[in-house]
Each structure stands twice: as C-alpha cells, then as structure tokens.
Amino acid sequence: MRFVDEFRDADKARALSAKITSLCEPGREYKFMEVCGGHTHTIYKHGLEDYLPENITLIHGPGCPVCVIPMGRIDDAIHIARRPGVLMTSFGDMMRVPGSGGNFFDSNAEGTNIRMVYSPLDSLKIARQNPDQQVVFMAIGFETTAPSTAMTVLRAAKDGIENFSVFCNHITIIPAIKAILDSPDLRLDGFIGPGHVSTVIGCRPYEFIAADYGKPIVVAGFEPLDILQSIYMLMLQLKEGRSEVENQYSRVVPWEGNLTALRAIAEVMELRPYFEWRGLGFISHSALRIREKYAAFDAELHYEVPGVRVADPKACQCGEVLKGVLKPWECKVFGTACTPETPIGTCMVSPEGACAAYYNFGRFTRTRVREASLS
Amino acid sequence: MCLGIPGEVIEILTDRPDLARVDVSGVKRAINIGLLEDEGVEPGDWVLIHVGFALSKIDEDEAKAAMEFLEGIGKAYDDEIAALRDSHIV
Amino acid sequence: MSAQDTAPPSEREQQVLDRIERARRRRAKVKEERITLAHGSGGKASQTLIEAIFLESFRNPLLEPLEDAAELTVSGARLALTTDSFVVSPLFFPGGNIGDLAVNGTVNDLAVSGARPLYLTAGFILEEGFPVADLTAIVDSMRTAADAAGVSIVTGDTKVVQRGKADGCYINTAGVGVLEHPGRLGIATVRPGDAILVSGPIGEHGVTVMLARGELDIEADLVSDTAPVHDLVAGLLGTVPGVRAMRDATRGGVATILNEVARAAEVAVVVDEQTIPVGTEVRGASELLGIDPLYVACEGRIVVFVDGASADEALAALRRHPLGEHAAIIGRVKADPPGLVLLNTVFGGTRICDLLVGDPLPRIC
Secondary structure: OOOOHHHHOHHHHHHHHHHHHHOOOOOOOEEEEEEEHHHHHHHHHOOHHHHOOOOEEEEEEEEOOOOOOOHHHHHHHHHHHOOOOEEEEEOHHHOOOOEOOEOHHHHHHOOOOEEEOOOHHHHHHHHHHOOOOEEEEEEEEOOOOHHHHHHHHHHHHHHOOOOEEEEEEEEOHHHHHHHHHOOOOOOOOEEEEOOHHHHHHOOHHHHHHHHHHOOOEEEOOOOHHHHHHHHHHHHHHHHOOOOOEEEOOOOOOOOOOOHHHHHHHHHHEEEOOEEEEOOOEEEEOOEEEEOHHHHHHEHHHHOOOOOOOOOOOOOOOHHHHHOOOOOHHHOOOEOOOEOOOOOOOHHHHOOOOHHHHHHHHHOOOHHHHHHHHHO | OOOOEEEEEEEEOOOOOOEEEEEEOOEEEEEEOHHHOOOOOOOOOEEEEEOOEEEEEOOHHHHHHHHHHHHHHHHHHHHHHHHHHHOOOO | OOHHHHOOHHHHHHHHHHHHHHHHOOOOOOOOOOOOHHHHOOOHHHHHHHHHHHHHHHOOOOOOOOOOOEEEEEOOEEEEEEEEEEOOOOOEEOOEEHHHHHHHHHHHHHHHOOEEEEEEEEEEEEEOOOOHHHHHHHHHHHHHHHHHHOOEEEEEEEEEEOOOOOOOEEEEEEEEEEEOOOOOOOHHHOOOOOEEEEOOOOOHHHHHHHHHOOOOOEEOOOOOOOOOOHHHHHHHHHHOOOEEEEEEOOOOHHHHHHHHHHHHHOOEEEEEHHHOOOOHHHHHHHHHHOOOHHHOOOOOOEEEEEOHHHHHHHHHHHHOOHHHOOOEEEEEEEOOOOOOEEEEOOOOOEEEOOOOOOOOOOOOO
16 A cells, blocks of 8 residues: 555564664653554554563544543533434444443434444435434544634535534634643653644644643654654754654645634634643633524534533543553553443554553563564 | 544545545545645545544645655665675674 | 552553453443344444343253354254344345345354354244245345255244334244364364464445445445355365355444454464555445444355464465455464454554454344
8 A cells, every 4th residue: 555555564563663772862761642542552453562661651642633632522422313213324433432421322222313334424314315314413523623613614505405414512622732731740751642633733833842841742643664764853853952843744734734624623613722632631721612694503402411411430530640650550440340342441442542442462471472473 | 533544535525515525544434634724625536534534635746756865775775785794804 | 558559560561451341351240231233243343242131041051052053963964054134224135135145144154163064044024024035036136055065954943023023024043064074163162373364355244235225335346255164174174174264244344353262262362464464445335434344254264273283275275265365364373462353453553352342234134
C-alpha cells in the first residue's frame, strides 16, 4: 500500500532508533506525550516501544474523542434513541462506550435501533431510504471529524432532508492540551502532536506550547516510522536547546490547515461555553454545538435530553491515566474489575484508549517476550 | 477515530463534482471531496480519507522528501555498522 | 509502606500482570441480563456465555473439550458429531450463499476433527413471505456443495415464522462422520516446538459479506472463500506425521483460534505478521474500516498445528491441493509466556494478539 508500507520499514526503524539513542544524555529521563489516540494505538500495535531506549517514556494523552465522552452524554444519546421512530447512527467505536445503564449494544438489546455507519453521509442515505424514521447522527470527534459533520448538515439543508439531525459531541484539541500543560503533577519534555486534527487546524494553534510553555512539539504521522522520526526531531530540539513547532507529517498536513474545512465548521457550529470531559472535568470553550441557523438539524433541541451529570465510578482513576500521571497498569482496577470486556472508565473503552491499548497489545513482560520471539 | 487512510482518486463523478471515486489498495468507494474545492482534485491525485471525506491532498514531493530523509538515516546507519564491522581494534 | 511499593517498576508491573492473569482464569460468569450481539461474535463474550451457561448446565466429558466436533464411540465405531447454525446477512453474496456455508461449514468442522464427513441434517427456519425462488436457489447450492464434499443430506426439518422474524432464512446443519485418523487430535495436545500453518489468505469471507451488505458503499473484487476442506485435510493427515490439531477459521478469524489454543494447551503462540497471507483488497478494506484481518471470518481456511519437525512437509502437502495454493507457515509454539498469543510485527516490534470482546462485523456466518 502506497504511502503506508514505506513508513513501516524495520531497517529504517533500527537506524532511527540508533540515532535517537545517540541523542540521549546519560542519566537523563525523557517524557513525551502523544496526544492522539491514533498514535497510542500505533505505538502499541507495532510494538514501537521496543525501539526506544529505556530512558524515553511515552505518556498517553487524552486525544481519544470516544474515551472522553461523559457517561451522561451516552445516557442522553440512548434517551434520544428510545424516542419512537428514531433511528440513531453512530461510528463503530462508540457502540461499546458504557453509559450509566449500558452501551449502545445493550440499548439495542432492549429495543432501540442504533446502527453503525462509516461516514456521517451514510446517515443521509439512511434518512432518504427511511422517510418515516427520524435519523439522528451521534457526532463525535475532534476538529478532524467536525468538518465532515458540518458538510453533512450543509448537504442535508441543500437537499431539504427533514428527517435528519445531529447530536453534536465534537470537541476541540487545544483546550485539552492546555489542561495538560497547566496540570501541576505533570512533567513533560515535549509533545508528539496530533496528526489528522492538524490537517484541519494547521500547525499555528500549537505555537503557544513552544512559545509560552517552552515545550517542543512535532506534528506526527500515524505510521510507526512517522512516530519514531518525530521522537528523533523532539530529541534534536532538546539537544539543541530549541522549542519550536515542527511538522513531520508534511506530506499530509498543510501548515495553514484546511480553510474550507474551518469555514464549514464555523458556518454550522459554534463553541459551547463549557463542556465536561470524562476524566478531565469541565473545560471552557472546548466543544462545539450546532448554530441557531441550523437548529432544524440539532437533535438536542428536538429531543429534550435529561442532561444529567453522571459521576465516574469511585474506583476509576482515568483522570490520572489521561493526564499521564499514572501508567495503565498502575490503576488499582486495571485488568481485574476494569477490562475491555467490563470497562469501568474511558481509557479502557475505546481501542485507542491507553488502558485498552496496553491491555490488548502491551500486557506482557518485555524480557520474557523478547526471548520468546527471538529464539 | 483518528483513522485517515491514503487513497488514489480514480474519477470525479460527472453529476456530482463534489464526489470522487477513490481506490484504496484495490478497494473502491465514493468519497466527498468538497473540503478540497479550493485546491481542486483530479484523477491520479492521492488524498487522505477520513469518514468518507477527503481532508487533504497528499503532497508527493513532501512524501518523497520524508522518504529520502529516512533512507539517508538508513544509509548512515548501514555505513556505521559496516565501518564498525570492518574496523579492527588491536 | 509494603514491600510491593518499594519494588522497582518492572517488578510492580509484573505483579499487576500476574494478578490480571489470575483474574482471567477465574470461573466464567455472564454479567449481562440480556443477550447482546457480542455474545454471538466468537470472541470473549461468546466464550463466557458458552462456559458459564451451556457448559455449566450440560457438563459431561464429551462436551468439555469444546472442540469443533464431539468424538463419540458408538458400538465400537469412532464417530464425530457436530452442528452449526447459519444466520448470514445478506443471504446471497459474491462467491456463494447461506446454503454453501451451511454445508461447507459443517463438513469442515468434521474434517478438521479428523473425520470423513458422511451425513448431514438440514433444518430451516423460514420467514413468512420469503421468495420460494430464493429458497430453491439456496437448496440447489446445498445439493451441489454436498455432492462436492461427498456427503448426503439425510434428514431435516422446516418451520415458518411470521413476517419480520428469521430475516428471510436461518439454517442449522448437523453432521456425522467417521473418525479414520488413528492419532488423537485436539488443541490441548499442542506443545512447544510445534509449527503453525494457515492454508490460504485470510479474511475473505468476512470482508466480502460486509461489503455485500451495501451499507458501506465500498466496491471490491472480493469473493467469499467458502469451500469444503475435507480433501485438503485428507491430503495432510494422510502424508504428514505429527499433526496435533486443525481448526477451520470462521467467526472470530485466525486470531480467535490462536487464542483458544494458547489457553487450552497453556502455551505461547508466536506468529510473524510478515508471513500471514492477506490479499491486497482485504488489506485495503480493513485499513479503510480500521479492522484487523486476523479477526475476520474465513469459511474455507484451516489453521494447522503440527510437530515442528514436520512443518515443511505439512506446507508441501497443503500446497499440493488447489485450496492450499497460498498456504504458509506463520509461527511457532513456545513454552513461555503461557496462554498468550504474540505477534512479531512487520515493523520488528512485538505485541499481544488478544481475543476481541465483540466482533467488528456482526452476522457474518
């Protein structure tokens, strides 16, 4: 596969790994946070940590839009799905996120009709094919996905589709990064910056991280070589005493972002004054809702949702894992009460969550496994 | 959720110029290219696909530069290993 | 401060991992009050359901091995007995229909148990309003498939339910075969040093069916790999010593089988991503949708565990048969760490390949 396979080459990985190691100051610990859930997934899926020296630790950040949806919002979605005549559409990874009474699969077992779709546009197709149903799209994601939801609303408006609306849970990445930077218990040396969010917002929004907080940030692609190269670029910045925004993913990410996409978001959506992030609490101006102009497509207006705030279970330490303070295996309930089969908190729910990634891919002692794989 | 995959544009749909058929390793799907209307998209271009939308055009020059950097590192590494192997410390 | 808190991180991590392993081995219990789609996917939820509900109630020595077929001795004759139900949607897809699956699926379960398939039953649950022409097409396919596999359909049943149930047509087939292979086959016999083979490219059936549903608007030149493997198996068993176990890779894909073996035999199953045959289009569709072909159903592929010394012979035997043209050796069994499936990635790293809870692709078989 072009633009994929070349970036998975093991020989180049070894070379990069050697270069990274050569930049390490003996006795110094380095901590880099990858913000994006997709990066967490790649790191574990390809066994990337095998290529890093002992003194570099990767901290897994909160950039998993599925993970940070509060339970109350899932309950609200199920509440909408229970209304007569409602056909809810949702991305696949959302189907297993538990609300206080179960997830979308559980809800379907009780009679709702929540269907998986690949694209928000598929919801429009379903709306056309089912004129007697009210199709509600459960919209989630960062600025990567918001333009697609916005374009779908614009097309629905253009085509005069009346049985379609959006339950909008889009969130924005910068406030989350700022919350991490302002968190007192965290010491980070740099960031592996979000890849696909940056195709929309560009690289400029990260400048405050380098300028005001003095931390280097490298916008990274999603193949294993992309991440290794980004770590190399971060180490080089630290060695040379720089703190800048760099773009490793330049083949895909334009420095200025995608203006058409940003315009689409601005046309259809506006910032909420505040929004709750599971594990991180309330963050101001961190989420989007549908504008009044497109109220006809706002499911929150059509269906009065309870909007009850549901606290995370007491045992849950997701907040600390999301901020990188705790490693997944350091959480008291990791692997016992909280497993992919019976997830308690957000980090275990999505395959990109730090705990799920570690449980599914990384849960073994490196030395024993090295022996097994090499012999 | 961050899932974006590169695909090659095969054709623009004549009745719907905001849609294009793309090929991802032999598998084909129509996607919306409306977010790239300023840049313009034509058959043969490679785009990044996310939930049925093209978010960005893949810049082949940048991709080539990225590969060359990686190859350079690879070559330097191979050279070093070769040098290490061939050197003798008596 | 306990001794645990002062231990170095790697030791503390190991303590947590050990605690998790103990938790995983605890007695299975179904926590949900209602059945969900995950219970039918072949992954963790399915296993829990089988162990906690069915095995709990029906427990007997013949059921406990939980292999693809039960081994029975009746008046001195060694027989294999198996059953499978088919609820695939859509009923017709490129490469076949529910009828092909219904015959081949049961034939294959018998074949991988080392039996020569002989007789099948066929039970139909039909929806009111289902077109007779479709039923005829399905039954004709079953006839053709049965002939190809050398089996006869000797008894059956038909029920009709109201419009809105049975999604057109559900089929159950049971099969009986005679166990001619002298050795003992079974996943618990797998041991360190064994080699693991797969008979061909994976994931074709699951992806074909998913695309055939039409909801994803993806076109590909993909065809289901549904096929009877009894001949392929006979060629292997007849010529290669040291075959420990075979499984046909259906729901849950190859990864599920690897996990079942690792657990039952208490071994480590180590596979090399590079060697696993995956077709370009299956790969493309999987990347597009974010699913892993290792977990996607096949309907005509077998996974073979064989004595390491016979690995090359086994590969040659599989490749001699048209269905095994692209067979490959994909890994080895090790002693440690027991119960885990490890994948050496193309990239050179290592990771675990665990059972999924549910299935990314519901209603595939």
